[in-house]
Amino acid sequence: MIKSLASFVKLVNKNNVFLEQVRYASQALPQLSSEKYNIHRKDFGRIESSDVDYFRSVLGQDRVLTEESDVLPYNVDWIKNCRGQSKAVLKPKSTEEVSTILKYCNERKLAVCPQGGNTGLVGGSVPVFDEIVISFSLMNKIIDLDDLSGALVCEAGCVLENLDNYVRERGLIMPLDLGAKGTCHIGGNASTNAGGLRLLRYGNLHGSILGVEAVKADGTVIDCLRSLKKDNTGYHLKHLFIGSEGTLGLVTKVAIHCPVLPKSVNLGFFGVKNFENVLKLYKSAKSKLGEILSAFEMADFDSINFTAKNLKLPNPISDYPFYVLVETHGSEETHDGEKLTRFLTNEMESGLILDGTVTSEPAKMQTIWNLRESIAAAGLVGGYVFKYDVSIPLKNYYDLVPILKKRLGDKATKVFGYGHVGDGNIHINVTVPQYTKEVSSMLEPFIFEEVSKLNGSISAEHGIGFRKPKYIHYSKDQSALGLMKDLKQLMDPNGILNPYKVLPDHI
Ligand code: FAD
Ligand code: 2HG
Ligand code: ZN
Secondary structure, rough: HHHOOOOOOOOOOOHHHHHHHOOOOOOOOOHHHHHHHHOOOOOOOOOHHHHHHHHHHOOOOEEEOOHHHHHHHHHHHOOOEEEOOOOOOOOOHHHHHHHHHHHHHHHOOOOEEEOOOOOOOOOOOOOOOEEEEEOOOOOOOEEEEEEOOOOOEEEOOOHHHHHHHHHHHOOOOOOOOOOOOOEEHHHHHHOOOOOOOOHHHHOOOOHEEEEEEEEOOOEEEEOOOOOOOOOOOOOOOOHOOOOOOOOOOOEEEEEOOEOOOOOOOEEEEEEOOHHHHHHHHHHHHHHHHHHHEEEEEEEHHHHHHHHHOOOOOOOOOOOOOOEEEEEEEOHHHHHHHHHHHHHHHHHHHOOOOEEEEEOOOOHHHHHHHHHHHOOOHHHOOOOOEEEEEEOOHHOOOHHHHHHHHHHHHHHOEEEEEEEEEEHHHEEEEEEEEOOOOHHHHHHHHHHHHHHHHHEEEEEEEOOOOOOOHHHHHHOOOOOHHHHHHHOOOOOOOOOOEEOOOOOOOOO
């Protein structure tokens, strides 16, 4: 049954090729963030040549970048919406160096912006004014892997895909996977509490991360780098650094639990008539596939069609209003095959699945995943894309897409919705020929108000960063914001860590 459903996928695309192509496709630079969003510089020190001399004395000549052309890529975010004005990039190689740099910056009140792979989608990874960029790209050592417990300990600058390749060779996988895996760092993942494609199965990073080492603003190294699954000794401090987007401390090392490499993997890509049927299919997948279900993703027609056309990727099935991607991770091929066959037979007969392809061949699975993972980049080809990563209770999950289409009319090239159904997280992308304040103000705060009315969260994955502090109150109560402010004051009294991000000015 499964084999007879399989259709042929001709082209195999190497992962992340398009990520880089899109990133460097346009030479146009975004307007300075401070001007675009009318931000006022806070009262920080200004970097002087004596500071550069000091940094060079700690890091050496080569690991302090000050040439404008060298610094530029660190000033511009992936989506090309934000541009900072940093004059210096520091590239530490050890925790001790990070600590020394921060102690100095804190004393001089020099603001810093930590940067991992710079794939963040909310402007958090680039400076706004002249914050000094601290890049983790040279802190990329794997420290230890316990293949019995699955605990991996590594430095913050390890690229997620490199870690995944490393642990796979040893019978394990990383507990998270995302389209930016070839570029993003594990430290960036921890700092954003990244979700991704298999959160449904392996949970979020607050669960998978066993411990962290982080450096506070004053240079104090906080050692919470335990590799234990259970450790109830007092406050769970690691959580302060997971998802705080570099505003409470700089993550220098991570201990993370890696699940066992599944022996049997299957991937289905199905055409579905309407969104109601997507939800019915999800319910059925949960009950019929049970513990082997590892991903349940959906994309509407425009998401897939636009991506296939813009990035010249093959769509292995014909056109449908909705697409669903179902993946299983299991340990026994026959057992998984039987379950999958039952699910498919049932849902093809019931009409929930109109057509589709199922495969366990790595190259074919890669082609399907590549199409899904490339949706994020498709909107950047020849234009600009407003991105939202909201979570909404499932019954209203897709409601905002038609509402926004109607609201924007021909002001938008496309409005499409896709995402992690299993996590209640939809990505809404609005593509336009270029960024304009007019479209921006038609979208914001409207979309956040609607999400709030639906009891959702204004950010399910990408965080608050630079772009959303003024909207955080739609998802955080005043009492919680007050505590966030107190924690920030306690851990970073001079406010030098990633200023203008996450916390709104007035709480
Ligand atoms: P950066 O972008 O460099 O930084 C992100 C934030 O973390 C910034 O605020 C930065 O200051 C801070 N930071 C970085 N490193 C450190 C550190 N060591 N210590 C303290 N603070 C630090 N996100 C998802 O959650 N799920 C997805 O499925 C997903 N898919 C994506 C697909 C594409 C194609 C792209 C471009 C992005 C996607 N993202 C996704 C967003 C992004 O990849 C994640 O947020 C990722 O975790 C960022 O990692 P990074 O190393 O690039 O961090
Ligand atoms: C995804 O799930 C990412 O593909 C990116 O979180 C979403 O770019 C986006 O809107
Ligand atoms: Zn996502």
